[in-house]
Amino acid sequence: MSVLIFIDTAEGHVKKASLEAMSYGAKVAEQLGTTAEGVVLGSVTEDLSALGKYGVKKIHQVNNEALNHFDPQVDTKVIAQVAEKTGAKVIVFSNNVDGKAIAPRLSARLKAGLVSGAVSLPDTANGFTVKKNVFSGKAFANITINTEVKIISLSMNAYKVVTGEGVAEIIPFNATVDAGKIKITNTTKASGEVPLTEAEIVVSAGRGMKGPENWGMIEELAKVLHAATACSRPVADAHWRPHNEHVGQTGIAIAPNLYIAIGISGAIQHLAGVNRSKVIVVINKDPEAPFFKAADYGIVGDAFEIVPKFTAAIKKMKGVA
Ligand SMILES: Cc1cc2nc3c(=O)[nH]c(=O)nc-3n(C[C@H](O)[C@H](O)[C@H](O)COP(=O)(O)OP(=O)(O)OC[C@H]3O[C@@H](n4cnc5c(N)ncnc54)[C@H](O)[C@@H]3O)c2cc1C
Numbered sequence: 001m002s003v004l005i006f007i008d009t010a011e012g013h014v015k016k017a018s019l020e021a022m023s024y025g026a027k028v029a030e031q032l033g034t035t036a037e038g039v040v041l042g043s044v045t046e047d048l049s050a051l052g053k054y055g056v057k058k059i060h061q062v063n064n065e066a067l068n069h070f071d072p073q074v075d076t077k078v079i080a081q082v083a084e085k086t087g088a089k090v091i092v093f094s095n096n097v098d099g100k101a102i103a104p105r106l107s108a109r110l111k112a113g114l115v116s117g118a119v120s121l122p123d124t125a126n127g128f129t130v131k132k133n134v135f136s137g138k139a140f141a142n143i144t145i146n147t148e149v150k151i152i153s154l155s156m157n158a159y160k161v162v163t164g165e166g167v168a169e170i171i172p173f174n175a176t177v178d179a180g181k182i183k184i185t186n187t188t189k190a191s192g193e194v195p196l197t198e199a200e201i202v203v204s205a206g207r208g209m210k211g212p213e214n215w216g217m218i219e220e221l222a223k224v225l226h227a228a229t230a231c232s233r234p235v236a237d238a239h240w241r242p243h244n245e246h247v248g249q250t251g252i253a254i255a256p257n258l259y260i261a262i263g264i265s266g267a268i269q270h271l272a273g274v275n276r277s278k279v280i281v282v283i284n285k286d287p288e289a290p291f292f293k294a295a296d297y298g299i300v301g302d303a304f305e306i307v308p309k310f311t312a313a314i315k316k317m318k319g320v321a
Pocket of ligand 1 (some may be wrong): 068
């Protein structure tokens with residue numbers, strides 16, 4: 001019996017969210033008096049053994065080229081094999097796009113109870129109860145999992161990355177890999193230098209920008225901060241910005257260290273996707289805008305005046321022209 005953590009990668013690199021999942025899984029293992037192990041699919045360019053510092057003792061690597069492209073149906077079956085072979089009783093995912101696609105499928109396959117979007121360590125004193133956000137972050141639910149195998153997907157930024165001294169043992173795992181039901185013929189990378197879900201800083205803007213022609217200042221601020229750009233849903237719906245930038249309840253959920261919201265009102269559906277950000281800065285001309293209630297720092301004023309000044313000040317601070 002062990003705790004198995006899915007180590008999610010993109011283009012051979014371990015995703016930031018997986019560092020949180022490993023730190024969390026290691027603590028769950030400690031609570032249960034067992035060890036934390038990882039599973040990684042496909043080729044990885046970084047030194048996997050170094051991930052031992054996040055508390056995983058072993059990493060099972062299914063190094064099959066077919067797994068380099070994300071296919072949740074195929075990946076689920078492979079992870080199920082690893083879970084069964086290792087006798088994992090708790091399986092931890094990040095609640096990111098990949099985790100959201102695989103964890104429910106694995107739950108059905110292994111007949112395992114699942115809590116998605118966990119925000120803290122499970123209470124194991126009396127059963128196995130996991131806390132999660134519900135109603136777009138307006139309330140918490142404590143859910144007890146009664147099945148023998150338990151699956152948790154961890155909300156981003158819900159658990160801090162803990163580093164120690166360990167080195168993980170890498171164990172090649174020979175899994176049966178099905179041919180996928182879908183075939184990826186072409187992939188196009190989303191525009192923007194920094195991927196939105198991995199970005200430490202996100203500069204986001206809404207309908208207050210009036211039109212797509214005004215996004216130059218948003219992109220400039222993002223560039224100087226080495227940030228990703230995001231937007232509210234109406235902005236993507238109006239094709240001012242691409243849909244892959246839409247954040248919120250029906251868009252991408254993100255949890256950067258710094259989220260700068262410009263000309264966004266702060267509707268609950270928008271907040272649902274960004275309220276796990278560590279620090280929120282809001283720029284809005286309406287002092288009554290709901291976003292200010294969720295903000296750590298707020299600037300009341302016209303974005304068209306503030307943003308260029310903000311960018312100029314950061315450039316000066318960084319010594320860039
Ligand atoms: C089922 C459902 C799901 C939804 N999912 C999402 C979602 O995932 N993500 C999402 O974002 N929305 C979502 N919405 C829409 C959401 O309810 C809001 O309508 C939307 O977030 C508003 O976008 P906005 O803040 O850009 O625009 P607005 O509400 O129009 O707000 C614009 C803001 O800009 C400010 N402003 C105007 N001019 C300036 C200026 N010059 N300088 C500074 N500030 C200025 C205004 O004061 C205002 O606060 C959903 C709605 C529903 C019903």
